[in-house]
Amino acid sequence: xxxxxxxxxxxxxxxxxxxxxxxxxxxxxxxxxxxxxxxxxxxxxxxxxxxxxxxxxxxxxxxxxxxxxxxxxxxxxxxxxxxxxxxxxxxxxxxxxxxxxxxxxxxxxxxxx
Numbered sequence: 001x002x003x004x005x006x007x008x009x010x011x012x013x014x015x016x017x018x019x020x021x022x023x024x025x026x027x028x029x030x031x032x033x034x035x036x037x038x039x040x041x042x043x044x045x046x047x048x049x050x051x052x053x054x055x056x057x058x059x060x061x062x063x064x065x066x067x068x069x070x071x072x073x074x075x076x077x078x079x080x081x082x083x084x085x086x087x088x089x090x091x092x093x094x095x096x097x098x099x100x101x102x103x104x105x106x107x108x109x110x111x112x113x
Contacts, residue, residue: 009048009064012056013104018082019050022102026074026081027066058105071096071112078110 013019016039023029029041037052043066068074071089078100079085086107087099097111 007047009046011048011050011061011106012053013050013102013106014052014054014056015104016050016052018103019106022081022083026077026083056104059101059107061106063099063107063109065097065109065111068110068112071098071110074110075100 011019016037020031020039023041024031027043029043032040032042034040034049038049040047040049075085075089075098082103083100085098086101087109089096089098092111095111095113097109099107099109101107
């Protein structure tokens with residue numbers, strides 16, 4: 001039996017330029033534009049994209065969980081880049097994590113051991 005793993009993640013957003021600046025500043029992601037309504041990203045391990053959709057519902061995407069070795073440092077970068085912490089750092093079996101909303105309201109989480 002072959003395994004299936006996440007290969008690409010796509011988000012809706014309202015403001016591509018704001019989203020690109022946020023993820024670049026908070027996490028160092030790089031972007032490639034494909035027209036005015038799509039920007040693909042690379043985070044060093046996974047690829048994905050943001051599609052401009054003026055009717056995108058904030059927080060309507062699946063929860064994507066990012067991993068870091070410096071949870072508090074990344075939380076500070078998220079806030080400095082314009083994100084909003086929606087769930088402060090909490091412990092769970094295996095580590096700690098927090099949830100945040102990007103400037104367009106997409107909710108993600110970041111965890112660490």
